[in-house]
Amino acid sequence: YKQINTQHIQGFFEDNLFCECQYKEDEKLSILSWYGYIAENIIIDAYINMGIFAKQNNWHVIKTLTNISKIEGSFHKINEWLVKNYLPKMVERGFKYSAIVNSKDFFSILATEDQADLIDGLYVNEIFDNYEEAYQWIITQPI
Structure with a gap:
């Protein structure tokens, strides 16, 4: 992982950027972007x-804005791990709102729908379906 500054980190696998996360203090907003096909264990490691x-x-x-528009493949097992292990801890710390920019990949869409159900x-x-709509919605949510 490469720390750009205290509000920006990037994740690399075999020298390829696969995720990055930026924090906007004034909005209490984390913007997380994922790229390409990523193995489930790499995704869990990135969240940790x-x-x-x-x-x-x-x-x-x-608030979080998660951009998976450039991701490929399913992440069903990640959903279970997130809902059981990661997201409840975020909620305990004050997390309230999430906007997801969906992928066009069929399997990613199914996984996003599964996550919403969980x-x-x-x-x-x-x-x-697009970043600008997601961003406009998330910044209007109260802090």
Whole structure:
């Protein structure tokens, strides 16, 4: 992982950028972007490392914008891990709103729908087809 600054981290696998996360303090917003096909164990490792980075840099994330428009493949097993292990801890720390920019990949779309079903009331989750709509929605959510 490469720390750009205290509000930006990038993840690389075999020298290829596969994810990055940026934090906007004024909005309490984390923007997470994923790229390409990524093995499930790499995704879990990325979430763990980004969580550690966020905690070390005192991020107070209330909102997330997750851009998976450039991801390929399914991530069903990741959904179960997120809902069981990761997201409840975020909610305990004040996380309330999520905007997801969906992929055009069929299997990714199915996994996003599965994730929405698993979340079911844990926090407010909206799915969008383009980044600008997702961004406009997430920044209007209260802090």
